[in-house]
Amino acid sequence: MSWRHDAGTWNAEPVHFLGDTVTQVFPDERDGSLYAILTLGHFGAKLRRLPSGAPEWIECGVPVYPEGAEVNDGPPREDGSVKKKPATLKEIWALESGGHDQPGVLWAGTIPGGLFRSNDLGATWALIESLWDRPERAQWFGGGKDEPGIHSVCIDPRDSRHIAIGISCGGAWFSSDGGASWTVGQGMRAEYMPPNLAYEPSAQDPHRMVHCPASPDRMWVQHHNGVFRSDDFAANWTEITNVPPAPFGFAVAVHPQKPDTAWLVPAVKDEIRVPVDARVVVSRTNDGGRTFQVLSNGLPEPPAYDIVYRHALDVAADGNTLAFGSTTGGLWVSGNGGDSWTCLTHTLPPVYAVRFSEF
Incomplete structure (x- = not known):
């Protein structure tokens, strides 16, 4: 599914590959x-x-x-051989x-x-x-x-x-x-x-x-x-x-012009793959990883169990517009580098990939 940003609003466009x-x-x-x-x-x-x-x-x-x-x-057998x-x-x-x-x-x-x-x-x-x-x-x-x-x-x-x-x-x-x-x-x-x-x-x-x-x-x-x-x-x-609230996650995005600025969506790791304290947040660094800000304005209040897959977080060419989709079908966008977020929808299937296009 695609969304177009026109005159400050996001508008859904026709769905391709429905059901696939x-x-x-x-x-x-x-x-x-x-x-x-x-x-x-x-x-x-x-x-x-x-x-x-x-x-x-x-x-x-x-x-x-x-x-x-x-x-x-x-895995290898006891003798070191591999099937x-x-x-x-x-x-x-x-x-x-x-x-x-x-x-x-x-x-x-x-x-x-x-x-x-x-x-x-x-x-x-x-x-x-x-x-x-x-x-x-x-x-x-x-x-x-x-x-x-x-x-x-x-x-x-x-x-x-x-x-x-x-x-x-x-x-x-x-x-x-x-x-x-x-x-x-x-x-x-x-x-x-x-x-x-x-x-x-x-x-x-x-x-x-x-x-x-x-x-x-x-x-x-x-x-x-x-x-x-x-x-x-x-x-x-x-x-x-020193990545708060946890170093585990799947997605990362980097600012297209500022190499010290990056965004992550942390989670609890291994057996319990859910957001830390059931709270969806985005962690951002502006100084190459020395410090981080935990951003949650506009994101779901706990309990929320959205995980963000590897390719489901992206930043546009302007470096300020971001979007991520979740395993529970939510899609959030930010126009200010992650300081605040708006939910476009929470009724999609699990979101595997999010990409910005300038055309």
């Missing part, structure tokens, strides 16, 4: 196209494209794993465009753990084998999903060859050569691992990774057990330890 599960949307600034990812259970993952000005959606291709590609089928099974597409979990110098290029992160590139606006896809063939992939495992998945793809606007990805659970990886080679980021901590493996880069569970368009080296990650910041495009990470 739309798990991701992506507006392509390069040509004004809109993409929608459908996750249809028995019928699989589908990708649709609505060209600018077109009356109907076009069916695109979807990523297909090469013949013989395998993934782990369960394998064929890799088949479960979900397209991330979709982003290439740079403005790459017309037609799209990147897709998938479950299980594959990164794919399309050179023809999604008509065909190719697996990035340089990442797939990394020996560390044997250490990746499922977090909230049964299998590891790539949920975040960040393209450096200064150089389209610079790519960073977030994998749950497989860490944060970056490439400086368009995906020909990959390096895993250092410095994240996983408290769910044994102490000797807590800083193992490939055992990390970043829930969402974003970068500041005006200062792309600054990246933010909402991790399974904390918040992390990078100042060198995912190469090294610093843990932010």
Whole structure:
């Protein structure tokens, strides 16, 4: 469902894909196209494209794993061996465009753990084998999903060859050569691992990774057990330890011009995934994570049990307009950086993704 902001008011527009599960949307600034990812259970993952000005959606291709590609089928056995099974597409979990110098290029992160590139606006896809063939992939495992998945793809606007990805659970990886080679980021901590493996880069569970368009080296990650910041495009990470009311959550957004400003939607972690004290709040930092403000003006009074998924928080290009949707079908917007919020509706199905479009 889409909403248009005109003359200070929000107006609902016609619903597309009524009754289908739309798990991701992506507006392509390069040509004004809109993409929608459908996750249809028995019928699989589908990708649709609505060209600018077109009356109907076009069916695109979807990523297909090469013949013989395998993934782990369960944890390692006592002898260290791992049972394998064929890799088949479960979900397209991330979709982003290439740079403005790459017309037609799209990147897709998938479950299980594959990164794919399309050179023809999604008509065909190719697996990035340089990442797939990394020996560390044997250490990746499922977090909230049964299998590891790539949920975040960040393209450096200064150089389209610079790519960073977030994998749950497989860490944060970056490439400086368009995906020909990959390096895993250092410095994240996983408290769910044994102490000797807590800083193992490939055992990390970043829930969402974003970068500041005006200062792309600054990246933010909402991790399974904390918040992390990078100042060198995912190469090294610093843990932010003072996030109120809790360091757990799924979503993070960063101001498009101010790299020190970021928003999070915290929750209680692991077995009890609900807002802390049953109170929905947004935490904001304006100083790179040194301090935070807890924002709740206009958000539901307790008890409220809304959780915000990875892709369901977004900030517009103006840096002041934000929106997030929840698992209980609520949609809230703010026009002042989160200081106050307005509920547009609380009767939607669970909201998987929220994106702003300037066209």
